Amino acid sequence: MTRFLICFSIIATLYPASLPADGGGIDLSYRMRIVTEADFREHVVDRRAVGRNGDWNLSRSNGRLQGIYGGRQFKGMWRWSNVNWCRKGTLGGAMVDDCWRLEIDGGKLRVAPAKGGNTYTYRLN
Template sequence: MRRFSIVTLATIALALPTLAAAEFMQVKKEKQFRSQIVDRKLTDANGNWTIIKSDGTQSGSFNGQTYVGAWKWNGRYWCRNGKLGGQELGTNCQLVEIDGTSTRFTRDKGKGKSGGTYTIN
């Protein structure tokens, strides 16, 4: 009986972080994007950060390199064009998801690589 209890408790303990995590939901409207993300500092676990500004510009720092760019909302996607460390990144429209305290961007309208999770400050 004791062995069963330890295994059961261990299983529950491992599942709790998953159960407690909020579910990411797609941001589909520009109004929601502006109210929850724009003009706030977004920071990832590595200290990279960006601010997507209400005037259509964006700035930040990624891996020690300066990022500057412009953005617009297009349909259900956030589209950005910028330079990282002086190198043109080109335009990319991205799926935006939010869970209340975090956001993530996935390139190529959600079909590409995720840019990671950012804490909304």
């Protein structure tokens, strides 16, 4: 997968007009798509991800997850599945198990639902 991303990035740089308008599902403005648990642990685990509205989450190295979303406390567990970060926990009640694509650029983390939807950007502390 890493070789594909490197080749794709080189092609995108040399031939930008040949790419789909959406970049083929990859945001080329972000430096690195996190596709392995090892990369996730290296770049994100045990760092607080803080959103513009004060929401935050913290994925701990032991698999626990905590945060604040919409002013409500979230507690749960995270796991790695294929190339996605997945979470399951409670936020006022049972929360479904959902998975997210992750991209990182220095101190910023961008997350998007693996099944598609709105993208969110967090600052990593």
